[in-house]
Amino acid sequence: MLSSALFTGVRILEVIVALPIIGMLGWFVNPYVENNQDVPDALLTLFIVSILACAWALVTLFQFHRYRSMSGPFIAVVDICFVGAWIAGIYLNRGISDANCSSLSVPVGIQIGDHDYSGGDSWGAHVSKSCAMFKASWVLAIIDCVLFFITCLLSWTLYRHHRYDNRHVHKEYTGGRRSGSTSTYSTHRRHHRHAHV
Numbered sequence: 001m002l003s004s005a006l007f008t009g010v011r012i013l014e015v016i017v018a019l020p021i022i023g024m025l026g027w028f029v030n031p032y033v034e035n036n037q038d039v040p041d042a043l044l045t046l047f048i049v050s051i052l053a054c055a056w057a058l059v060t061l062f063q064f065h066r067y068r069s070m071s072g073p074f075i076a077v078v079d080i081c082f083v084g085a086w087i088a089g090i091y092l093n094r095g096i097s098d099a100n101c102s103s104l105s106v107p108v109g110i111q112i113g114d115h116d117y118s119g120g121d122s123w124g125a126h127v128s129k130s131c132a133m134f135k136a137s138w139v140l141a142i143i144d145c146v147l148f149f150i151t152c153l154l155s156w157t158l159y160r161h162h163r164y165d166n167r168h169v170h171k172e173y174t175g176g177r178r179s180g181s182t183s184t185y186s187t188h189r190r191h192h193r194h195a196h197v
Contacts (some may be wrong), residue, residue: 007154010147011061017144018054024133025050046089046141053082053144072155079152086145096138101131 027045032039039047060075 004158007158009059010151011057014057014059014144014147014151015054016085017140017147018050018057021137021140021144022047023052024056024137028130029132036192042089042092045092046137046161049082049085049089050137050141050144053086053148056082072158076152076156079155082148083145083152086141086148090138090141090145093138093141096131096135097129099129099135101135130147 028043029039029047031037056078058073063071112165
């Protein structure tokens with residue numbers, strides 16, 4: 001089924017996106033832990049959400065097809081909860097969206113009258129590693145938030161399709177068995193009538 005393959009593909013993508021977030025935010029959290037300092041709430045929230053989301057995605061990736069008939073709604077509910085958790089982490093760290101993590105130096109010289117104005121001595125670029133890593137984590141968190149919303153919808157859709165297929169098969173089976181019972185009963189009556197004649 002296309003929806004099932006799509007769910008699996010998006011789930012794998014969620015794990016792929018979450019792993020760099022965990023790695024980069026772990027780099028920020030580690031100094032606080034080593035120095036026995038409290039990790040800032042905004043950073044800690046996004047870090048914990050990324051770990052739990054990655055673990056949940058891995059578990060459901062391997063168990064969904066086995067327990068789809070009874071766990072589809074549960075997976076959908078948990079996924080939508082993770083969407084809310086991602087939004088909370090993204091909102092708490094929204095300040096990084098306006099950060100400029102790089103600067104560029106260009107050798108520009110302008111002479112106006114007797115005065116020389118220079119914008120730089122040479123070509124150069126500077127990127128703040130910590131700023132770039134945190135901003136990348138924030139952007140990836142937004143992507144994972146969208147992906148979890150998609151898998152929420154897909155898991156519910158697959159569950160409904162599964163229930164519909166089961167109902168259809170059950171209806172055909174019981175209908176066929178009822179018809180079979182009727183024909184058997186009719187055959188039995190005909191046989192009984194001929195025996196009396």
